[in-house]
Amino acid sequence: MISEYEFEMENYMSFEEFDKFKKFGMGKQTPFIMIDLDIVARKYDDLRNALPQSDVYYAVKANPEVEVLKLLAEKGSYFDVATIYEIDLVLGLGIDPSRISLGNTIKKASDIAYAYSKGVRLFVTDCESDARKIAENAPGSQVFCRILSEGIGASWPLSRKFGCYPDMALEVLTLAHQLGLKPRGVSFHVGSQQYYISQWREALWDTKSVFDGAYERGIKLDLVNIGGGFPVRYNHPIPETVAYGAEIMEYMAEVFGNDIPQTIVEPGRYMTGDSGILAAEVVQISQKEVGGGRSWMYLDVGKFGGMIETLDECIRYPIYSERTGKMLPYTIAGPTCDSVDVMYEKVPYMLPEAIEEGDRIYFFSAGSYTSTYCSVYFNGFPPLRTYILQK
Amino acid sequence: MISEYEFEMENYMSFEEFDKFKKFGMGKQTPFIMIDLDIVARKYDDLRNALPQSDVYYAVKANPEVEVLKLLAEKGSYFDVATIYEIDLVLGLGIDPSRISLGNTIKKASDIAYAYSKGVRLFVTDCESDARKIAENAPGSQVFCRILSEGIGASWPLSRKFGCYPDMALEVLTLAHQLGLKPRGVSFHVGSQQYYISQWREALWDTKSVFDGAYERGIKLDLVNIGGGFPVRYNHPIPETVAYGAEIMEYMAEVFGNDIPQTIVEPGRYMTGDSGILAAEVVQISQKEVGGGRSWMYLDVGKFGGMIETLDECIRYPIYSERTGKMLPYTIAGPTCDSVDVMYEKVPYMLPEAIEEGDRIYFFSAGSYTSTYCSVYFNGFPPLRTYILQK
Numbered sequence: 059m060i061s062e063y064e065f066e067m068e069n070y071m072s073f074e075e076f077d078k079f080k081k082f083g084m085g086k087q088t089p090f091i092m093i094d095l096d097i098v099a100r101k102y103d104d105l106r107n108a109l110p111q112s113d114v115y116y117a118v119k120a121n122p123e124v125e126v127l128k129l130l131a132e133k134g135s136y137f138d139v140a141t142i143y144e145i146d147l148v149l150g151l152g153i154d155p156s157r158i159s160l161g162n163t164i165k166k167a168s169d170i171a172y173a174y175s176k177g178v179r180l181f182v183t184d185c186e187s188d189a190r191k192i193a194e195n196a197p198g199s200q201v202f203c204r205i206l207s208e209g210i211g212a213s214w215p216l217s218r219k220f221g222c223y224p225d226m227a228l229e230v231l232t233l234a235h236q237l238g239l240k241p242r243g244v245s246f247h248v249g250s251q252q253y254y255i256s257q258w259r260e261a262l263w264d265t266k267s268v269f270d271g272a273y274e275r276g277i278k279l280d281l282v283n284i285g286g287g288f289p290v291r292y293n294h295p296i297p298e299t300v301a302y303g304a305e306i307m308e309y310m311a312e313v314f315g316n317d318i319p320q321t322i323v324e325p326g327r328y329m330t331g332d333s334g335i336l337a338a339e340v341v342q343i344s345q346k347e348v349g350g351g352r353s354w355m356y357l358d359v360g361k362f363g364g365m366i367e368t369l370d371e372c373i374r375y376p377i378y379s380e381r382t383g384k385m386l387p388y389t390i391a392g393p394t395c396d397s398v399d400v401m402y403e404k405v406p407y408m409l410p411e412a413i414e415e416g417d418r419i420y421f422f423s424a425g426s427y428t429s430t431y432c433s434v435y436f437n438g439f440p441p442l443r444t445y446i447l448q449k
Numbered sequence: 450m451i452s453e454y455e456f457e458m459e460n461y462m463s464f465e466e467f468d469k470f471k472k473f474g475m476g477k478q479t480p481f482i483m484i485d486l487d488i489v490a491r492k493y494d495d496l497r498n499a500l501p502q503s504d505v506y507y508a509v510k511a512n513p514e515v516e517v518l519k520l521l522a523e524k525g526s527y528f529d530v531a532t533i534y535e536i537d538l539v540l541g542l543g544i545d546p547s548r549i550s551l552g553n554t555i556k557k558a559s560d561i562a563y564a565y566s567k568g569v570r571l572f573v574t575d576c577e578s579d580a581r582k583i584a585e586n587a588p589g590s591q592v593f594c595r596i597l598s599e600g601i602g603a604s605w606p607l608s609r610k611f612g613c614y615p616d617m618a619l620e621v622l623t624l625a626h627q628l629g630l631k632p633r634g635v636s637f638h639v640g641s642q643q644y645y646i647s648q649w650r651e652a653l654w655d656t657k658s659v660f661d662g663a664y665e666r667g668i669k670l671d672l673v674n675i676g677g678g679f680p681v682r683y684n685h686p687i688p689e690t691v692a693y694g695a696e697i698m699e700y701m702a703e704v705f706g707n708d709i710p711q712t713i714v715e716p717g718r719y720m721t722g723d724s725g726i727l728a729a730e731v732v733q734i735s736q737k738e739v740g741g742g743r744s745w746m747y748l749d750v751g752k753f754g755g756m757i758e759t760l761d762e763c764i765r766y767p768i769y770s771e772r773t774g775k776m777l778p779y780t781i782a783g784p785t786c787d788s789v790d791v792m793y794e795k796v797p798y799m800l801p802e803a804i805e806e807g808d809r810i811y812f813f814s815a816g817s818y819t820s821t822y823c824s825v826y827f828n829g830f831p832p833l834r835t836y837i838l839q840k
Contacts, residue, residue: 143829438534
């Protein structure tokens, strides 16, 4: 008989699937991440199936592993890049620049010129000064303007950093038009790991107001970038991808009636999150006072070793140990000499009391926003290794 | 006539001093950090002067640049390391292992064995399981037990991650004694960037209770590691180092009477913080709505490019622009496609309205806990470069 804890994990990932990861990771020095490309492929197919009219632009920053990019390129994906460094990475794999959008609203003039010289012709913008820089350094290119979104219901916080209000977006696109650029439409992001599908509805209505305003000024917009935000399976159930697709398409029809624009979708976390398992070692288990108190579990991976999204305990990865039996609440911390490097304390993790120092611990859904966030040398720790699972 | 803003900066660093940095940085691609070794040397001397009875163990993690370590080694400093990687770094410079303490309470058995094999004989601990690992893998070594401190008044938050309560510390040291280790005393840390000197007093009284308890059990402790916490000059005045020294020595006398133990001091931030200036470029300045609102200033450095201590706006670096005239409040953000990468928003920075895209911006006191925290490849950005200022 399996315990409730094991049942919960079985519900997340079959023991057969997990076994494949576990065997592959045997003998490798922790901490490391294993990526299963089959899962990436399945996620891509699910999304294409859920939103058949949308072009998929993979947000490279989520996981820029070469094998991941190659697989997605073969499957026909487009690529959203954040910097000229990511442009070089993608082009280096033989991918055509027409399949790249430069999705960072923060760009030096020289970066825009570099992207243009490499053949990139699709840019996101959110302010007049950036539109001017694009017009000067990438003349005639296509632009979207990003609008602000509230981000309610997202696990990883969304700030006002990217985008502008719709009234400003209209001005930016009008300016872009005057400067000889091709204003294509609006982009938004409802917040990473978004549980509320209705957030797309709000953003689409805002988008429509920009489309209408532009139309009145003689500019016909025809493309909506509905961003990312599709969740991965952390520690509670999420709607099926196909449900997101169906609802978003319903909202499109509600908002745009018979004149439905082309759409682009920009998944990052969604595409690679579930494909990765992080293996760590329990370095130490201790109590702080005589007679008990909460147990502290220290691992050989922490906030500065790739788990930065545990900040404010935002992302709660499913954590698995092979031990069974009685469960205890643990505070979980990383190995560095930084007191901020505590991953979970406010809401502890229930894990088996039988766990011992030297045990392996697994973080599921750790394939996105982990390895590249690693610090270069904090406390001297080498960066997290990534392995691609071999069949 | 210089403006109030310039006067404030002049108060922080003389224009002559700043000019030296500025000239050295000319033509170098931002972002980068410049370290002035003269300032490191002065800080070391100040601390020796303020606490002449204490051995100085430099916390390597604050800034592990080889030139910094070499300078401190020449000046007679000891070194506190966090990991086996830092041990290798220090030994690689020809520094004797007797000048090293392994100050991380979180250690694998194999790490302790490695340190021991390299000649390290001084370890910090905070729990029974770690004491057992030390006894087994580094037999006969000297140990401190770290006790918890409240950290009130510290700018960088202190959690309960390191250390245990004094009652537990007594048990840990007793066990160490039984296992054949040499219990030397107690260590604590009052919190990084600590403004309240009286925090040392609290910790010393806790230390005394452990000394007394051990004495009753026949164990004579003789060493106190009073940690770090000495502040650097961020955006408000700090007491002189000599004032810290005088008050701490007064507390020692108050607490220990005629039987004052040997002391160790473990500065990290203090030693290198003020020696470094970070140069960044203004990438973009924008408004989010028509008709104004707060201006956003986007730089080519941010939270994941070395400025992680701007988390929760904890550390507020003095920021300097060479422009003058009317001042405006700015929200300041980094260049990555992560909405969390906003450095200062809750409390904006007052900076000249005349600042333009392409301008250089300087962060003062950026020599500690910056370059090594850099992400390896987030968004593709290369890690922050460090230059050692040449005469």
